[in-house]
Amino acid sequence: MLELRPNCEYCDRDLPPQSTLARICSYECTFCADCVEQHLHNVCPNCGGGFVPRPIRPRNAYRSGVSLQDQPASDRRVQLRHDKQRLAGFISDIAPTPPEKR
Ligand SMILES: [Zn+2]
Numbered sequence: 683m684l685e686l687r688p689n690c691e692y693c694d695r696d697l698p699p700q701s702t703l704a705r706i707c708s709y710e711c712t713f714c715a716d717c718v719e720q721h722l723h724n725v726c727p728n729c730g731g732g733f734v735p736r737p738i739r740p741r742n743a744y745r746s747g748v749s750l751q752d753q754p755a756s757d758r759r760v761q762l763r764h765d766k767q768r769l770a771g772f773i774s775d776i777a778p779t780p781p782e783k784r
């Protein structure tokens with residue numbers, strides 16, 4: 683099950699479960715659309731993969747036992763573990779290669 687993390691790892695803005703700005707990589711590293719576009723250039727700083735919009739888990743249980751109430755979002759904030767200054771080289775090396783060829 684996808685862990686719905688509460689914030690952008692880069693700028694720390696809130697990304698509640700219903701946010702359409704949340705982006706995730708295949709490891710669920712979570713960032714906002716602005717940081718993915720302006721700072722990360724579609725390169726996850728943790729794994730080098732690309733991002734996709736995070737799916738929105740429905741608030742309402744249309745099927746028994748599956749909803750945001752049944753499996754709530756995470757409240758554990760995650761902070762970037764890499765130095766922002768040093769990230770530039772990592773990102774510029776990888777960004778020219780599309781995610782499906784990385
Ligand atoms: Zn951000």
Ligand SMILES: [Zn+2]
Binds near residue numbers: 709710728729
């Ligand atoms: Zn990642």
